[in-house]
Amino acid sequence: MANPLYDGLFGRHAGKTTPFLHLLDGSTITHQDFLSRAAQIANVMLQHNLKPGDRVAAQIEKSPEALAVYAACAQAGLVFLPLNTGYTIDELAYFIENSGASLIVCEGCNQAALAPLAGRLGAKIETLNADGSGSLNAKMQKMPILFPTVVRSENDLAALLYTSGTTGRSKGAMLTQKNLLSNALALVEAWQFTADDILLHALPIFHTHGLFVATNVSLISGGSLIFLPKFDLDAIVKYMPKATSLMGVPTFYARFLDDPRFTAASTAHMRLFISGSAPLLAEIHSRFEARTGHRILERYGMTETNMNTSNPYEGDRRAGSVGLPLPGVEVRICDADGHALPQGEIGEVEVRGANVFQGYWQMAEKTAAELRETGFFITGDLGRIDEDGYLYIVGRNKDLIISGGYNIYPKEIELVLDDQPDVLESAVIGVPHPDFGETVLGVIVAKPGQSPDLDTMMDAIRSALARFKHPRKLVLLDELPRNTMGKVQKNVLRGQYKDMFALT
Template identity: 60%
Template structure:
């Protein structure tokens, strides 16, 4: 038999986490926890040399964070995917290749498919669709909400997660966003994650969020919100990059530079808050 103790903190405090880490062997957190640790001068390989595993979930971790964390500590963060209705559904392997930006493979006993949201039919490998999962991890339904249960839980047991993803030829699953975050501008589908990955790599950008904002002509328009790193980004340079490398219909109509993105207590970026905050951004604009 084996056992272990769990250490709960009332909130994430980087100083307290560093203080108790010497007494722990595993850490579970959201990406924000890891970026804040990397920003602290005391967080290094000597502090983490006894650790067995670092796990990240609840929100996608930037590939840059994966790389910086491994360079600093020698550990590869294990990223996985789950939700309240399904518990854990996928994970990168404990032993094997952990791919930055991917949430790995379906867990044993879990059936996962990526389907066309309109037809429910599986999409081709590499194409984007909605994740559906079935297995002993999936709940039986919403309490006293039969209509919502019928909408999201199919008769064959597959739960419609609402998360958009693709699966590569090796079976690794990559989350690209929530279905409700999909932007439809002028009849074209725009996946925010695709643009965010480009924006996050630009000089002067710490992280980004791409959202849909009402637009009189296009129905919805793309607004890019950038968190400044140091002196901040060169917007003209970013526009030139977009013009060169990205299809025109995907280009953000405008860019906003901020100090930070709104997050909930779990560290998840709250795009609903940003959509409300910037909902009238294009109402009197000719952009």
């Protein structure tokens, strides 16, 4: 193929009037209509003199046009950088500067705030609002609906996604055309998607789950999406009888179970419910099956690798397990030195395959530390593999918090808390939550003789950090637990507060 990703996902639908996006206003965008929009956007990018390999940073609300920006980047050979819509301007500055983005696509309300940064970096700005309006839309309307697809190879970069860790700055995971396309093909096979599938899409598209899993799978199979702007329980209940499948985070399923409208009858038309991005509680797994008769299929992936394992479509979907390796993916359990451990033992999860990223953007040392010369990626997760080959994730060897599918740096929140005048030190941990898998808890030690105002501290966090990073609660302790070397024992704190948000 001249451009494997574009041809494999989008170009295959050229000229087709088959439905692609079903919108809430009752309208439908066909595959060809969508390709025309993408081509028009690619033509706008060409006018900005963008060349293959340039980065396009996009912080925009979910819309058909927002999705078309992704397709336009693929067609023009540009590297797509989707950014969480919850990021503040200060947070955006790092991603845009670090990536060296040549074009920034943002909401109109953020244009003025981003203009100085764009000017300093020599980047262009286009606006795109949730309703499709903005400068990008105005320009694309004047553009041809055809664009000559740029020749790219499977090893060329297609996307740059920033992933969180527990210390330091976010890392830009470099994903190639092969990484994305191979994984989508494996998922279509594993989950048996066809052109008859109608996927109820309520996930954000700045995240791997909603973009490279849900959307790419639908594109390759030729199916369509009921394209919801966001998670909306009323809309999901309304449209579920028209759908065949849904991909969600554990929060979705917890919300479903709290709604009496969600019954076996309302899900009778569905063939598949998939959960990922955060651990699914066994209790939700069993309650969901008892309520609907459907057994949720849980899978396991991450930004650097897309999807690695999945419970089987046909076979035993085991609660608490993330299933078996996908076709073309190797999974092993190792000690800290990379030596494979015997079956059943707990160790570090490592994966290898065409899905594994090429490394971290401009972080050679970090890449070398986490991506072995043999091609195995050290995921940072701890797990075990049972006698049937099923993988169980038992924890993380880092303190990364995953809440509602979003990765959260504890250190980033701790820096804000530690900066407050009456705070001596803090520790931020993830604790179990019935809706979000995990949620953020801030533990604070006051300076001697001081009484920190917790409400004031929450106000400081709200002004500094995106909403999904906000602690659900702050608690005061006299001192933080430490080991003999003086290191804070976050595992002790997690054990102490593990039931704070448990269902009663």
